[in-house]
Amino acid sequence: MKLIVGLGNPGREYEKTRHNAGFLVVEEAAKKLSVSFDKKGFQGEYTVFFHKGEKVILLKPQTYMNNSGFCVGEIVSYYDIDHEDILIIHDDLDLPLGSLRLRTRGSSGGQKGMASILDALQDQKIKRIRVGISHDRKIDTKDYVLGSFHGEEEELFKEAVNEASDAVICWLDNDFDTVMNRFNKKKEKEKENEK
Numbered sequence: 272m273k274l275i276v277g278l279g280n281p282g283r284e285y286e287k288t289r290h291n292a293g294f295l296v297v298e299e300a301a302k303k304l305s306v307s308f309d310k311k312g313f314q315g316e317y318t319v320f321f322h323k324g325e326k327v328i329l330l331k332p333q334t335y336m337n338n339s340g341f342c343v344g345e346i347v348s349y350y351d352i353d354h355e356d357i358l359i360i361h362d363d364l365d366l367p368l369g370s371l372r373l374r375t376r377g378s379s380g381g382q383k384g385m386a387s388i389l390d391a392l393q394d395q396k397i398k399r400i401r402v403g404i405s406h407d408r409k410i411d412t413k414d415y416v417l418g419s420f421h422g423e424e425e426e427l428f429k430e431a432v433n434e435a436s437d438a439v440i441c442w443l444d445n446d447f448d449t450v451m452n453r454f455n456k457k458k459e460k461e462k463e464n465e466k
Contacts, residue, residue: 272325272326272327272328272350272352272353272356273325273326273327273328273356273357273358273442273443274327274328274330274343274346274347274350274352274356274357274358275297275300275327275328275329275330275358275360275439275442276293276297276330276331276332276339276343276357276358276359276360276388277292277293277294277295277296277297277298277329277330277331277360277361278292278293278294278332278336278339278359278360278361278362278382278384278385279291279292279293279294279295279331279332279336280335280336280417281331281333281335285417287419288416288417288418288419289362289404289415289416289417289418289419289420289428290336290362290416290417291362292360292361292362292402292404292428292431292432292435293331293359293360293361293362293384293402294331295432296360296400296402296432296435296436296439297329297330297331297360297436297439298331299432299433299435299436300329300436300439300440301318301329303436303437303440304320304322304440306318306320306329308329308331311333313330313342313345313346313349314332314333314334314341314342314345315330315331315332315333315334315342315346316330316331316333317329317330317331317346322443323443323444325443327443328346328350328352330342330343330346332384336383336384336387337383337384337387338387339384339385339387339388340386340387340388340389340390340391340392341387341391343357343359343388343391343392344388344391344392347392354392354394354396354397355396357392357397357398358398358399358400358439358442358447359385359388359397359398359399359400360399360400360402360435360439361382361384361385361399361400361401361402362382362401362402362403362404362416363380363382363401363402363403363404364381364404364405364406364412364415364416365380365381365403365406366401366402366403366404366405367403367405368403368404368405368420368424368427368428368431369403369427369428369430369431370403370431371400371401371402371403371431371434371435371438371454371455372400372401372403372455373398373399373400373401373438373447373450373451373454373455374398374399374401374451375396375398375447375451376395376396376397376398377395377399378395380401382401385399398447400435400438400439400454402431402432402435403431404416404428434454435454437454438450438453438454441453441454
């Protein structure tokens with residue numbers, strides 16, 4: 272069984288914000304997989320489906336970002352999900368806009384939703400896809416992450432969301448090392464081509 276969690280904040284006012292990158296990625300993956308978030312429970316919205324015989328859960332915690340661990344902890348406990356089979360998708364201020372970083376473990380890097388999950392699971396060996404949203408130092412961090420992209424920035428962000436959703440789907444058919452090699456290197460190659 273695999274659990275794929277996109278982090279964000281519930282409510283219309285947060286829908287297209289930078290902080291909702293995780294929600295947007297799992298929503299895009301759901302579209303591509305022809306499934307919908309049709310269940311509510313565990314303090315979240317989720318869907319359960321089978322992919323080539325394996326049960327998969329896509330989850331959007333509805334606890335607000337900073338308390339994401341409550342939702343993830345509940346569903347992991349209920350379904351007895353192995354930590355090896357969990358993937359978290361979240362925004363990252365420290366990465367350039369539009370870039371992706373896939374990792375198998377590590378600290379939260381200051382991302383409070385990820386910190387909440389690591390605390391709830393008492394484990395740093397949790398796979399994650401970090402979606403770069405950059406950081407404008409002239410704007411207060413809270414205002415920045417709860418703001419929206421415009422113009423060219425919005426296009427870059429949409430591309431990253433689309434690519435991250437492809438990485439999610441790729442993980443359903445491959446081990447995570449394969450996914451990391453494909454999607455971490457993809458951005459590096461693109462940067463070289465721009466030089």
